[in-house]
Amino acid sequence: MTLLDPPPETTAAALRGQLVRHLTESGSLRTEPWRAAVEAVPRHEFLREGFFEPVPGSAPTAWRPVSADADGWLGRCYTDESLVTQIAGTIVPGDIRGEILRAPTSSSTMPSLVVRMLEELEVEDGDQVLEIGTGTGWSTGLLCHRLGDERVTSVEVDPDVSRRAAAALGTCGRFPELVVGDGLAGHEDGAPYDRLIATCGVLELPRAWIGQTRPGGTVLATLCGWLYSSELARLTVEGDGVARGRFLGGRISFMLARPQLPPPLGMLPDMDTGDERVARLGPDVLDDWDARFVAQLAAPRAQHVRLTRDGRTEHVVLDVAAGDWAALTQDGPHWTVRQGGANRLWDAVEDHVLRWRADDAPTVEHFAIAVTPDAQTITWPTGR
Numbered sequence: 001m002t003l004l005d006p007p008p009e010t011t012a013a014a015l016r017g018q019l020v021r022h023l024t025e026s027g028s029l030r031t032e033p034w035r036a037a038v039e040a041v042p043r044h045e046f047l048r049e050g051f052f053e054p055v056p057g058s059a060p061t062a063w064r065p066v067s068a069d070a071d072g073w074l075g076r077c078y079t080d081e082s083l084v085t086q087i088a089g090t091i092v093p094g095d096i097r098g099e100i101l102r103a104p105t106s107s108s109t110m111p112s113l114v115v116r117m118l119e120e121l122e123v124e125d126g127d128q129v130l131e132i133g134t135g136t137g138w139s140t141g142l143l144c145h146r147l148g149d150e151r152v153t154s155v156e157v158d159p160d161v162s163r164r165a166a167a168a169l170g171t172c173g174r175f176p177e178l179v180v181g182d183g184l185a186g187h188e189d190g191a192p193y194d195r196l197i198a199t200c201g202v203l204e205l206p207r208a209w210i211g212q213t214r215p216g217g218t219v220l221a222t223l224c225g226w227l228y229s230s231e232l233a234r235l236t237v238e239g240d241g242v243a244r245g246r247f248l249g250g251r252i253s254f255m256l257a258r259p260q261l262p263p264p265l266g267m268l269p270d271m272d273t274g275d276e277r278v279a280r281l282g283p284d285v286l287d288d289w290d291a292r293f294v295a296q297l298a299a300p301r302a303q304h305v306r307l308t309r310d311g312r313t314e315h316v317v318l319d320v321a322a323g324d325w326a327a328l329t330q331d332g333p334h335w336t337v338r339q340g341g342a343n344r345l346w347d348a349v350e351d352h353v354l355r356w357r358a359d360d361a362p363t364v365e366h367f368a369i370a371v372t373p374d375a376q377t378i379t380w381p382t383g384r
Protein backbone atom coordinates (compact mmCIF):
# COMPACT_ATOMS: atom_id res chain seq x y z
CA MET A 1 0.00 0.00 0.00
CA THR A 2 1.29 3.53 -0.77
CA LEU A 3 0.42 6.68 1.18
CA LEU A 4 -2.05 7.54 -1.59
CA ASP A 5 -4.00 4.25 -1.34
CA PRO A 6 -7.23 4.36 0.68
CA PRO A 7 -7.14 2.20 3.83
CA PRO A 8 -8.50 -1.32 3.08
CA GLU A 9 -11.54 -0.83 5.31
CA THR A 10 -12.64 2.22 3.29
CA THR A 11 -12.24 0.20 0.13
CA ALA A 12 -14.21 -2.72 1.61
CA ALA A 13 -17.04 -0.39 2.66
CA ALA A 14 -17.12 1.08 -0.86
CA LEU A 15 -17.18 -2.44 -2.34
CA ARG A 16 -20.06 -3.37 -0.04
CA GLY A 17 -21.92 -0.28 -1.26
CA GLN A 18 -21.40 -1.46 -4.87
CA LEU A 19 -22.58 -4.96 -3.96
CA VAL A 20 -25.71 -3.54 -2.31
CA ARG A 21 -26.47 -1.56 -5.48
CA HIS A 22 -25.99 -4.63 -7.66
CA LEU A 23 -28.19 -6.81 -5.44
CA THR A 24 -30.89 -4.13 -5.33
CA GLU A 25 -30.87 -3.59 -9.09
CA SER A 26 -30.97 -7.33 -9.78
CA GLY A 27 -34.01 -7.62 -7.51
CA SER A 28 -32.66 -10.03 -4.90
CA LEU A 29 -32.24 -7.38 -2.17
CA ARG A 30 -35.66 -5.89 -1.57
CA THR A 31 -36.00 -4.54 1.96
CA GLU A 32 -34.18 -2.00 4.11
CA PRO A 33 -33.20 -4.27 7.05
CA TRP A 34 -31.39 -6.71 4.76
CA ARG A 35 -29.80 -3.83 2.83
CA ALA A 36 -28.43 -2.52 6.14
CA ALA A 37 -27.15 -6.01 7.01
CA VAL A 38 -25.26 -6.45 3.71
CA GLU A 39 -23.76 -3.00 4.16
CA ALA A 40 -22.66 -3.75 7.72
CA VAL A 41 -21.35 -7.35 7.61
CA PRO A 42 -17.95 -7.52 5.88
CA ARG A 43 -17.96 -10.63 3.67
CA HIS A 44 -14.17 -10.45 3.29
CA GLU A 45 -13.73 -11.21 7.01
CA PHE A 46 -15.30 -14.62 6.28
CA LEU A 47 -12.84 -15.29 3.47
CA ARG A 48 -9.57 -14.39 5.21
CA GLU A 49 -8.20 -17.89 4.55
CA GLY A 50 -8.75 -17.41 0.83
CA PHE A 51 -10.94 -19.37 -1.53
CA PHE A 52 -10.69 -21.68 -4.54
CA GLU A 53 -11.45 -20.53 -8.06
CA PRO A 54 -12.39 -22.82 -10.94
CA VAL A 55 -9.66 -23.32 -13.52
CA PRO A 56 -11.07 -21.94 -16.80
CA GLY A 57 -11.82 -24.60 -19.39
CA SER A 58 -11.38 -27.55 -17.01
CA ALA A 59 -13.88 -30.42 -17.22
CA PRO A 60 -14.47 -31.88 -14.72
CA THR A 61 -13.82 -28.63 -12.87
CA ALA A 62 -10.36 -28.24 -11.37
CA TRP A 63 -9.83 -25.73 -8.55
CA ARG A 64 -6.87 -23.54 -7.61
CA PRO A 65 -6.35 -21.50 -4.45
CA VAL A 66 -6.59 -17.70 -4.22
CA SER A 67 -5.00 -16.43 -1.02
CA ALA A 68 -6.05 -13.31 0.85
CA ASP A 69 -2.86 -11.51 -0.23
CA ALA A 70 -3.45 -12.24 -3.95
CA ASP A 71 -4.16 -9.27 -6.24
CA GLY A 72 -7.89 -8.71 -6.53
CA TRP A 73 -8.82 -10.86 -3.52
CA LEU A 74 -10.74 -8.07 -1.73
CA GLY A 75 -12.70 -7.16 -4.87
CA ARG A 76 -13.57 -10.82 -5.51
CA CYS A 77 -15.03 -11.06 -1.97
CA TYR A 78 -17.64 -8.50 -3.04
CA THR A 79 -18.57 -9.92 -6.44
CA ASP A 80 -21.80 -11.83 -6.80
CA GLU A 81 -20.19 -15.26 -6.97
CA SER A 82 -20.07 -18.33 -4.76
CA LEU A 83 -16.58 -18.75 -3.35
CA VAL A 84 -15.49 -22.27 -2.51
CA THR A 85 -13.61 -22.43 0.81
CA GLN A 86 -13.13 -26.16 1.35
CA ILE A 87 -12.64 -29.11 -0.98
CA ALA A 88 -12.97 -32.85 -0.35
CA GLY A 89 -14.10 -32.40 3.24
CA THR A 90 -10.77 -31.14 4.63
CA ILE A 91 -8.68 -29.16 2.14
CA VAL A 92 -8.56 -25.36 2.54
CA PRO A 93 -6.80 -22.91 0.18
CA GLY A 94 -3.62 -22.70 2.29
CA ASP A 95 -3.15 -26.48 2.03
CA ILE A 96 -2.25 -26.67 -1.65
CA ARG A 97 -0.39 -25.11 -4.53
CA GLY A 98 -1.45 -25.91 -8.06
CA GLU A 99 -4.79 -27.44 -8.96
CA ILE A 100 -7.10 -29.98 -7.39
CA LEU A 101 -9.79 -32.10 -9.02
CA ARG A 102 -12.01 -32.95 -6.05
CA ALA A 103 -15.52 -31.75 -5.15
CA PRO A 104 -16.20 -28.56 -3.12
CA THR A 105 -17.59 -29.22 0.37
CA SER A 106 -18.00 -25.72 1.82
CA SER A 107 -18.37 -22.23 0.39
CA SER A 108 -19.62 -18.72 0.84
CA THR A 109 -22.81 -18.85 -1.21
CA MET A 110 -23.28 -16.21 -3.91
CA PRO A 111 -24.61 -13.03 -2.27
CA SER A 112 -27.67 -12.71 -4.52
CA LEU A 113 -28.83 -16.18 -3.48
CA VAL A 114 -28.08 -15.57 0.21
CA VAL A 115 -30.09 -12.33 0.29
CA ARG A 116 -32.87 -13.73 -1.87
CA MET A 117 -33.28 -16.59 0.61
CA LEU A 118 -33.17 -14.23 3.59
CA GLU A 119 -35.87 -12.08 1.96
CA GLU A 120 -37.94 -15.21 1.18
CA LEU A 121 -37.66 -16.25 4.84
CA GLU A 122 -39.90 -13.26 5.70
CA VAL A 123 -38.54 -12.84 9.21
CA GLU A 124 -40.09 -10.49 11.72
CA ASP A 125 -38.43 -8.73 14.64
CA GLY A 126 -38.09 -11.11 17.56
CA ASP A 127 -38.04 -14.29 15.43
CA GLN A 128 -35.82 -17.17 16.49
CA VAL A 129 -34.04 -18.65 13.47
CA LEU A 130 -32.30 -21.98 12.99
CA GLU A 131 -29.81 -22.03 10.10
CA ILE A 132 -28.51 -25.34 8.76
CA GLY A 133 -25.07 -25.10 7.09
CA THR A 134 -23.05 -22.32 8.77
CA GLY A 135 -20.31 -22.49 6.12
CA THR A 136 -18.13 -19.37 6.33
CA GLY A 137 -20.67 -17.75 8.66
CA TRP A 138 -21.45 -14.77 6.40
CA SER A 139 -25.16 -15.57 6.15
CA THR A 140 -25.18 -16.23 9.91
CA GLY A 141 -23.68 -12.76 10.40
CA LEU A 142 -26.42 -11.19 8.26
CA LEU A 143 -29.08 -12.97 10.36
CA CYS A 144 -27.40 -11.71 13.55
CA HIS A 145 -27.41 -8.14 12.24
CA ARG A 146 -31.10 -8.36 11.37
CA LEU A 147 -32.39 -10.18 14.49
CA GLY A 148 -29.70 -10.03 17.19
CA ASP A 149 -27.13 -12.70 18.07
CA GLU A 150 -29.33 -14.29 20.73
CA ARG A 151 -32.00 -15.09 18.14
CA VAL A 152 -29.74 -17.01 15.77
CA THR A 153 -28.60 -20.63 16.00
CA SER A 154 -26.55 -22.17 13.20
CA VAL A 155 -25.58 -25.82 12.76
CA GLU A 156 -22.53 -26.94 10.79
CA VAL A 157 -21.55 -30.58 10.32
CA ASP A 158 -17.82 -29.87 9.96
CA PRO A 159 -16.04 -28.82 13.18
CA ASP A 160 -13.18 -27.03 11.35
CA VAL A 161 -15.62 -25.06 9.20
CA SER A 162 -17.64 -24.12 12.29
CA ARG A 163 -14.50 -23.04 14.17
CA ARG A 164 -13.42 -20.77 11.31
CA ALA A 165 -16.93 -19.29 11.10
CA ALA A 166 -16.89 -18.62 14.86
CA ALA A 167 -13.59 -16.76 14.52
CA ALA A 168 -14.85 -14.63 11.62
CA LEU A 169 -18.13 -13.86 13.39
CA GLY A 170 -16.19 -12.93 16.52
CA THR A 171 -14.02 -10.54 14.48
CA CYS A 172 -17.26 -8.83 13.47
CA GLY A 173 -18.45 -8.72 17.10
CA ARG A 174 -21.09 -11.41 16.53
CA PHE A 175 -21.65 -14.34 18.89
CA PRO A 176 -24.66 -16.45 17.84
CA GLU A 177 -25.06 -20.02 19.05
CA LEU A 178 -22.97 -22.19 16.74
CA VAL A 179 -23.61 -25.91 16.94
CA VAL A 180 -21.42 -28.64 15.44
CA GLY A 181 -23.49 -31.59 14.32
CA ASP A 182 -25.67 -33.09 11.64
CA GLY A 183 -28.17 -30.37 10.81
CA LEU A 184 -30.57 -32.98 9.41
CA ALA A 185 -31.49 -33.51 13.10
CA GLY A 186 -32.04 -29.76 13.56
CA HIS A 187 -31.21 -28.53 17.07
CA GLU A 188 -33.85 -29.57 19.56
CA ASP A 189 -32.44 -27.51 22.43
CA GLY A 190 -33.46 -24.17 20.93
CA ALA A 191 -36.85 -25.30 19.54
CA PRO A 192 -39.41 -24.18 18.66
CA TYR A 193 -38.05 -21.83 15.98
CA ASP A 194 -40.05 -19.29 14.02
CA ARG A 195 -37.96 -19.82 10.91
CA LEU A 196 -35.63 -22.56 9.64
CA ILE A 197 -33.32 -21.93 6.68
CA ALA A 198 -31.03 -24.50 5.10
CA THR A 199 -28.00 -23.51 3.03
CA CYS A 200 -27.21 -27.08 2.07
CA GLY A 201 -29.56 -29.12 -0.13
CA VAL A 202 -31.60 -32.09 1.05
CA LEU A 203 -33.14 -35.09 -0.68
CA GLU A 204 -36.24 -34.78 1.47
CA LEU A 205 -37.25 -32.46 4.28
CA PRO A 206 -36.17 -33.97 7.61
CA ARG A 207 -39.07 -34.56 10.03
CA ALA A 208 -36.99 -32.87 12.76
CA TRP A 209 -37.14 -29.54 10.90
CA ILE A 210 -40.92 -29.61 10.78
CA GLY A 211 -41.15 -30.77 14.41
CA GLN A 212 -38.82 -28.02 15.66
CA THR A 213 -40.59 -25.16 13.84
CA ARG A 214 -43.64 -23.67 15.57
CA PRO A 215 -47.06 -23.94 13.89
CA GLY A 216 -47.32 -21.01 11.50
CA GLY A 217 -43.52 -20.90 11.17
CA THR A 218 -41.56 -21.26 7.95
CA VAL A 219 -39.07 -23.80 6.61
CA LEU A 220 -36.99 -22.73 3.61
CA ALA A 221 -34.79 -25.31 1.92
CA THR A 222 -33.56 -26.57 -1.42
CA LEU A 223 -34.85 -30.00 -2.48
CA CYS A 224 -32.24 -31.82 -4.56
CA GLY A 225 -31.68 -35.21 -6.11
CA TRP A 226 -28.85 -37.27 -7.49
CA LEU A 227 -29.81 -36.40 -11.07
CA TYR A 228 -28.83 -32.85 -10.08
CA SER A 229 -31.96 -30.86 -10.57
CA SER A 230 -33.09 -28.91 -7.52
CA GLU A 231 -35.32 -26.08 -6.36
CA LEU A 232 -35.93 -23.85 -3.38
CA ALA A 233 -39.12 -24.58 -1.42
CA ARG A 234 -40.90 -22.60 1.28
CA LEU A 235 -43.28 -24.44 3.59
CA THR A 236 -45.54 -23.30 6.39
CA VAL A 237 -45.72 -25.63 9.36
CA GLU A 238 -49.25 -26.58 10.34
CA GLY A 239 -48.36 -28.61 13.45
CA ASP A 240 -48.41 -32.36 14.21
CA GLY A 241 -45.59 -32.96 11.77
CA VAL A 242 -47.46 -31.49 8.80
CA ALA A 243 -46.11 -28.72 6.54
CA ARG A 244 -47.21 -27.50 3.13
CA GLY A 245 -45.72 -25.13 0.64
CA ARG A 246 -44.51 -24.53 -2.86
CA PHE A 247 -41.40 -24.16 -4.91
CA LEU A 248 -40.13 -20.63 -5.48
CA GLY A 249 -38.29 -20.96 -8.78
CA GLY A 250 -34.89 -19.82 -9.93
CA ARG A 251 -33.28 -23.25 -10.46
CA ILE A 252 -31.50 -22.99 -7.15
CA SER A 253 -28.84 -25.53 -6.35
CA PHE A 254 -26.76 -26.13 -3.23
CA MET A 255 -24.19 -28.63 -2.14
CA LEU A 256 -26.06 -31.59 -0.66
CA ALA A 257 -26.14 -32.26 3.07
CA ARG A 258 -23.12 -34.48 3.62
CA PRO A 259 -25.00 -37.54 4.92
CA GLN A 260 -27.08 -37.47 1.72
CA LEU A 261 -24.25 -37.42 -0.83
CA PRO A 262 -24.66 -40.15 -3.45
CA PRO A 263 -22.86 -43.43 -2.80
CA PRO A 264 -19.86 -44.24 -5.02
CA LEU A 265 -20.85 -46.19 -8.10
CA GLY A 266 -18.45 -49.05 -7.40
CA MET A 267 -19.11 -52.31 -9.24
CA LEU A 268 -21.49 -51.88 -12.14
CA PRO A 269 -24.26 -54.42 -12.68
CA ASP A 270 -23.91 -56.93 -15.50
CA MET A 271 -25.62 -54.90 -18.17
CA ASP A 272 -25.69 -57.72 -20.68
CA THR A 273 -28.56 -59.14 -18.62
CA GLY A 274 -32.02 -57.63 -18.02
CA ASP A 275 -35.10 -57.01 -20.18
CA GLU A 276 -34.78 -55.05 -23.38
CA ARG A 277 -37.35 -52.94 -25.23
CA VAL A 278 -37.64 -49.80 -27.37
CA ALA A 279 -37.57 -46.79 -25.03
CA ARG A 280 -40.45 -44.33 -25.03
CA LEU A 281 -38.02 -41.58 -23.97
CA GLY A 282 -34.31 -41.24 -24.65
CA PRO A 283 -31.77 -40.05 -22.09
CA ASP A 284 -31.87 -36.55 -23.62
CA VAL A 285 -34.96 -36.04 -21.45
CA LEU A 286 -32.46 -35.68 -18.60
CA ASP A 287 -30.88 -32.63 -20.28
CA ASP A 288 -33.90 -30.53 -19.32
CA TRP A 289 -33.90 -29.11 -15.76
CA ASP A 290 -37.65 -29.49 -15.14
CA ALA A 291 -37.98 -32.92 -16.76
CA ARG A 292 -34.98 -34.07 -14.74
CA PHE A 293 -36.65 -32.88 -11.53
CA VAL A 294 -39.71 -34.95 -12.48
CA ALA A 295 -37.50 -37.96 -13.29
CA GLN A 296 -35.92 -37.65 -9.86
CA LEU A 297 -39.34 -37.88 -8.25
CA ALA A 298 -39.81 -41.21 -10.00
CA ALA A 299 -36.32 -42.51 -9.23
CA PRO A 300 -35.22 -40.64 -6.10
CA ARG A 301 -31.98 -42.54 -5.52
CA ALA A 302 -30.90 -42.93 -9.14
CA GLN A 303 -27.64 -41.57 -10.59
CA HIS A 304 -26.88 -41.00 -14.26
CA VAL A 305 -23.55 -41.92 -15.85
CA ARG A 306 -22.34 -42.03 -19.42
CA LEU A 307 -20.19 -45.03 -20.29
CA THR A 308 -18.36 -45.91 -23.45
CA ARG A 309 -18.37 -49.65 -24.17
CA ASP A 310 -17.21 -51.19 -27.45
CA GLY A 311 -17.03 -47.66 -28.92
CA ARG A 312 -20.71 -46.94 -28.13
CA THR A 313 -22.00 -44.44 -25.60
CA GLU A 314 -24.39 -45.93 -23.10
CA HIS A 315 -26.44 -43.86 -20.66
CA VAL A 316 -26.86 -45.72 -17.41
CA VAL A 317 -29.30 -44.75 -14.70
CA LEU A 318 -28.75 -46.75 -11.55
CA ASP A 319 -29.81 -46.96 -7.93
CA VAL A 320 -26.75 -48.41 -6.27
CA ALA A 321 -28.39 -49.37 -2.96
CA ALA A 322 -31.44 -51.02 -4.54
CA GLY A 323 -29.47 -52.65 -7.36
CA ASP A 324 -31.89 -51.29 -9.98
CA TRP A 325 -30.50 -50.13 -13.30
CA ALA A 326 -31.43 -49.07 -16.81
CA ALA A 327 -28.98 -48.78 -19.73
CA LEU A 328 -29.96 -46.78 -22.82
CA THR A 329 -28.28 -47.11 -26.19
CA GLN A 330 -29.11 -45.43 -29.46
CA ASP A 331 -30.40 -47.71 -32.17
CA GLY A 332 -30.84 -45.67 -35.36
CA PRO A 333 -33.73 -43.29 -34.70
CA HIS A 334 -34.73 -45.15 -31.49
CA TRP A 335 -33.30 -45.68 -28.06
CA THR A 336 -33.20 -49.16 -26.64
CA VAL A 337 -33.43 -49.65 -22.90
CA ARG A 338 -32.24 -52.68 -20.97
CA GLN A 339 -33.29 -52.84 -17.32
CA GLY A 340 -32.50 -55.03 -14.35
CA GLY A 341 -33.07 -55.22 -10.60
CA ALA A 342 -36.30 -55.45 -8.61
CA ASN A 343 -37.75 -52.20 -10.02
CA ARG A 344 -37.78 -50.97 -13.61
CA LEU A 345 -36.22 -47.53 -13.19
CA TRP A 346 -36.74 -46.29 -16.73
CA ASP A 347 -40.39 -47.45 -16.78
CA ALA A 348 -40.96 -45.26 -13.71
CA VAL A 349 -39.11 -42.28 -15.22
CA GLU A 350 -41.02 -42.55 -18.52
CA ASP A 351 -44.42 -42.92 -16.81
CA HIS A 352 -43.80 -39.87 -14.64
CA VAL A 353 -42.32 -37.61 -17.32
CA LEU A 354 -44.99 -38.52 -19.89
CA ARG A 355 -47.78 -37.83 -17.37
CA TRP A 356 -46.14 -34.46 -16.55
CA ARG A 357 -45.92 -33.65 -20.28
CA ALA A 358 -49.59 -34.59 -20.74
CA ASP A 359 -50.31 -32.04 -17.98
CA ASP A 360 -48.60 -29.34 -20.12
CA ALA A 361 -45.17 -29.74 -18.49
CA PRO A 362 -45.42 -27.03 -15.82
CA THR A 363 -42.05 -25.74 -14.59
CA VAL A 364 -40.93 -26.69 -11.09
CA GLU A 365 -41.85 -23.30 -9.62
CA HIS A 366 -45.49 -24.36 -10.08
CA PHE A 367 -45.05 -27.53 -8.04
CA ALA A 368 -46.39 -27.97 -4.50
CA ILE A 369 -44.89 -29.89 -1.60
CA ALA A 370 -46.61 -31.45 1.41
CA VAL A 371 -44.92 -33.22 4.29
CA THR A 372 -46.84 -35.39 6.75
CA PRO A 373 -45.44 -37.70 9.44
CA ASP A 374 -45.73 -40.55 6.90
CA ALA A 375 -44.59 -39.09 3.60
CA GLN A 376 -43.34 -36.21 1.52
CA THR A 377 -45.38 -35.56 -1.61
CA ILE A 378 -44.40 -33.29 -4.48
CA THR A 379 -47.13 -32.58 -7.05
CA TRP A 380 -47.56 -30.49 -10.16
CA PRO A 381 -50.78 -28.74 -11.17
CA THR A 382 -53.08 -30.72 -13.46
CA GLY A 383 -55.87 -29.56 -15.77
CA ARG A 384 -54.51 -26.04 -16.19
Ligand SMILES: C[S@@+](CC[C@H](N)C(=O)[O-])C[C@H]1O[C@@H](n2cnc3c(N)ncnc32)[C@H](O)[C@@H]1O
Binds near residue numbers: 133
Ligand atom coordinates in the same frame (compact mmCIF):
# COMPACT_ATOMS: atom_id res chain seq x y z
C1 LIG B 1 -23.03 -23.68 0.79
S1 LIG B 1 -22.27 -23.88 2.34
C2 LIG B 1 -23.07 -22.72 3.39
C3 LIG B 1 -22.87 -21.29 3.04
C4 LIG B 1 -23.04 -20.36 4.18
N1 LIG B 1 -24.40 -20.18 4.55
C5 LIG B 1 -22.32 -19.04 3.91
O1 LIG B 1 -22.95 -18.03 3.71
O2 LIG B 1 -21.10 -19.08 3.91
C6 LIG B 1 -23.01 -25.39 2.88
C7 LIG B 1 -22.51 -25.82 4.24
O3 LIG B 1 -23.37 -26.84 4.72
C8 LIG B 1 -22.57 -27.70 5.49
N2 LIG B 1 -23.30 -28.97 5.67
C9 LIG B 1 -23.38 -30.02 4.82
N3 LIG B 1 -24.13 -30.99 5.35
C10 LIG B 1 -24.54 -30.55 6.57
C11 LIG B 1 -25.31 -31.12 7.60
N4 LIG B 1 -25.84 -32.33 7.48
N5 LIG B 1 -25.51 -30.39 8.72
C12 LIG B 1 -24.98 -29.15 8.86
N6 LIG B 1 -24.22 -28.58 7.90
C13 LIG B 1 -24.00 -29.26 6.78
C14 LIG B 1 -21.31 -27.83 4.68
O4 LIG B 1 -20.24 -28.33 5.47
C15 LIG B 1 -21.12 -26.39 4.23
O5 LIG B 1 -20.28 -25.69 5.11
